[in-house]
Amino acid sequence: MxxxxxxxxxxxxxxxxxxxxxxxxxxxxxxxxxxxxxxxxxxxxxxxxxxxxxxxxxxxxxxxxxxxxxxxxxxxxxxxxxxxxxxxxxxxxxxxxxxxxxxxxxxxxxxxxxxxxxxxxxxRAILIPASTPDYDPDQLINDVINVSLNRTATEVARDQAAASASALGNQAHQYDTRTLAAAAIIPAGVNVIRTHGLTTAGDGGGATYIKGTNGSPGAFQDAGGQYWGLVKTRRDLVPTYDTATALAADTAATSDQTIIRTRGKLAIGDYGGATYVQVASDPAQPGAFQLASGRWVKLLEPIVTPEMFQLSTDAGNDALMWARLFDYVNTVGAEGAVASHKTYTFATSCAITVPLLWRTKVRAHGAIFTTNGAIWQFTVTGGGYSGGMDLEGFSFDHQNKNAVLGAFKLARAGCVRIIKPVIKAGQTTNANYIGIYITESTPGNSSTGSFWNVVQDPQIFTTTADLVPFGVLFDGAANQCRVIGGLINGNLRSVSIYPGTSPNFYSSNNIVIDGVSFESGSYGVYFNGVLGNANTAPDGLKIINCRFESMSQAGVIFVNANQQAPFAAPELHGNMFVGTPTPISNPNNIRINSTDRPQDLSGTVSFSGNTQRTVTFPVNQPSTNYVVALDIPANQLFWVSSKAVGSFNINTTAAFTGTVGWTLTRLS
Structure with a gap:
């Protein structure tokens, strides 16, 4: 700006x-x-x-x-x-x-x-002429003092007379309000008057008026029949109304009042006050309205608030004014922001269409969004290669809301960045709740997918023992999407990828999970479906630089996963697993490229009357430079053999039935 x-x-x-x-x-x-x-x-x-x-x-x-x-x-x-x-x-x-x-x-x-x-x-300072050479400031002060002390009696008399005239002029030509000025008979010799308010002194409607004619800007008529027109030489002298409602109803508003301001939309100080420009016909823009004269005004603000778009007919459904704000932002290219720390309650979803030709931004830092309805608070569609939208600082209170579906649903949406969202859910939250849902607009239609979307620095959590079903879900045709940074806490499936059960060019691929902290949930990253597609070799799935702490089931799991060879294997690098018994669960043994080093892998193996069992790792080790400690029964010899990057054998001297525990410690 x-x-x-x-x-x-x-x-x-x-x-x-x-x-x-x-x-x-x-x-x-x-x-x-x-x-x-x-x-x-x-x-x-x-x-x-x-x-x-x-x-x-x-x-x-x-x-x-x-x-x-x-x-x-x-x-x-x-x-x-x-x-x-x-x-x-x-x-x-x-x-x-x-x-x-x-x-x-x-x-x-x-x-x-x-x-x-x-x-x-x-x-406001006293300045010495620029051409005065080497003038001494102290000398200036002394000169002023000398003039004050040595004024002649004539000068004193003159000053007293001027002061008396000034006092008389002020008394005659200044008024507390325009209402009082209109009720006065202003002397014929007066050409300029000043008021200190519109209807009440100090209400911000004070202005300067000059003698004019009927129809001059902001004109009013005094009790003597003289018209006085508003001087519009400064911003604070622009005609100002308490509310947009009062402006719309004012029959005295004239066409030459080009710029008009309000102190509120429906009430003074409701954060809907704005600057408008008057136009001849309907501008077909959200926030515009018609005056009593038949002319229209439209918003003239580079940053708009949702309250600028509220209507008395909204009946407490804040989703309606937010929908108008997004419509205005995406049509005009302005920026949206909240001006107060308040809670917005939605009775219906707020639908957002992302612009195709430019990137817009709406900031909601300090505001909280909530609902009791079975809705997504925001549904997002549209966007493309050259457009997009930033949604920054949106916070949601979905605790104890057993109907709400989630915060954001992106269906065939492109180039959307959801920045620093805060989503609190849990307790009795909907069993199918999804914090942020990125999917196709038509289920099963891969050509309607969502592309190039980013969730940046999210905080998705619950403060209770009730786990949130999904933090972020990529479903169907979600491609080239990212989750970067942030914290996802207390989720059954924190980040889930459901690309579908059959290979397809548009199935979810090129998903990157980077630098996210997962805490106290069931699964960190939950993958369910086909990896790769039949038409191209995607970059695949990358999980890098993440921290998985106290995940009860697994840090990363591949469920029902199979690969369409020769496509890229999932990449897992730089991740840390703390207090997570199963860092990576890979029941189908798909190919995984990983340099992650979860410490002290452990498990058990059962013998049933045999002398050798093979232990297979959930993910290949970088080398065979590791040692294995065994937890064995007394009076029988066991040893480790055939160490490989993907497995090792446990051997015993005689047939054994029972369980042997093992712990692997990597040496490099």
Whole structure:
């Protein structure tokens, strides 16, 4: 995002003893980047303290936001809001490190904000002419003091007369509200008036008006019949309405009010306040609505919130405003974000169509999504080679929700990145629950598959002993997909791959599981179906750099698996198995390429009246450089022979019936 406006201060707002919310009209990157100055009736200023005296909303929004005072300023007191960016540079760029344009842009934005902040301070300073050579600042101070002490009686009289005239002018030509100005007979010699509010002093609707004619921007008529038009030379003087509902109903809104702002969608401060541009006809965009005049307004925001799209008819189903937000983002190319830490409850699924021609982003950090319905909270389709979408910071509370199906379902969706999702489920969660489901849109139709999707840094877990059925499921035609990093805890089948039972070009392949931590579940990676396909040799399945801890059944299992030779074998490298009795379960003995070194493999072997038994490893060892310790009965000799990378033999001197335990320790 850019810093396209030079606005960096708002106010002063005049207190009325009741108003506590005051707008600021510039973008900030942190709530601490605001400075709020309180001036009492005598003009003595005090800088207020964040948290103790006020709170901030709208961080990151291009149009600014508002502060909420803990105590309303009294009548005659003033509140001024200024940008207060820190004079530090904390962006650390490493040589040959990853390049993120947003990181560079954020640092540049902060630099521009500091420049504007300094410019605002300089504008209030006394400056010496540039052509003045070697002027001594101390001399300037002495000159000012001397002028003050040595003014003549004429100068004093003149100042007193000017002060009296100024006081009289202020009394005559400034009004607490536009309502009071409209009720007054304003003297004929006055050409400019100032109000401190629209209907209440300090409500943010204060503005400057000039003498005009009927139909001039924001015009009103005073009691003497004179019309006064709104001066639109600054952003804070743009016509502003409490809500979008009030704007739509205002019959006085005229066509020359090109830019209009609201403080909320359905109510002041509901995070739906926005900037609109007036147009002649229906723009066919989500968030647009018609005015009483028959003209329309459409959103003019680079970052939109879901509340900008809420309607009074939504009846508490937050999925509807989220669907409109995604429709707007994908149509216009804007960015979506939440402006508050709140819980959104869905009665129906929110359907998302991924754009084909550009990548969009929606951020939901701080928000929580939940539902009591038998639904997927978000269903995603669309996308392609050149488009895509980032869904970042979505958190789901699905604990004790025995109907919900899951958080995300991607069906024939392409180039979607689900970044840092948090999914909490368990207790009485649906027995078929799937946290993130990536599949084809038509079951059994491999041409409708999902491609090039990434789940990055997920946290999928349960806080109870009730295991979640599926964390991430790749089903049918899911190809070229990744799960990268994150933690999946307490799942029966944490990451599952179901490519189908017959080879097919579009069956799930080229799946990479990289750097994921699996904890306290039944299975880490659960593969069930055919490996490879009949038309091409895929990259296959890669499980790399993962940690499997306390998995009760197996770290990785291949169930009903068979290979379509000569296709690539699954790759398992750099994984760690801790407290997992069976690191890799491979009952069909498919080919596996692995350099993993689970320590201290162990097991038992049963003898039934014989003198030799063969132990076969679930995955080949890298070499025969290992030793085997045996747990044997007393008074009988046993030994190990025929060590190979895939097996070894246990021998005894006489026929034996019973069980022998073994533990393998690798020496290299």
């Amino acid at each position: 850019t810093v396209a406006s030079e606005e960096n201060r708002s106010g002063p707002y005049i207190g009325n003893g009741s108003a506590t919310v005051f707008n600021y009209d510039f973008r900030i990157l942190d709530e601490a980047h605001i400075r709020v100055v309180h001036a009492d009736a005598n003009g003595i200023e005090t800088e207020l303290t964040l948290g103790a005296d006020y709170s901030v909303s709208g961080v990151g929004l291009s149009g600014g936001g508002s502060i909420t005072m803990t105590t309303a300023p009294a009548v005659g007191q003033k509140i001024t809001i200024l940008r207060n960016a820190p004079f530090t540079q904390e962006t650390d760029l490493e040589n040959q490190g990853a390049y993120f344009a947003e990181t560079i842009e954020a640092a540049l934005d902060l630099s521009a904000m500091r420049d504007q902040q300094l410019s605002e301070r300089i504008d």
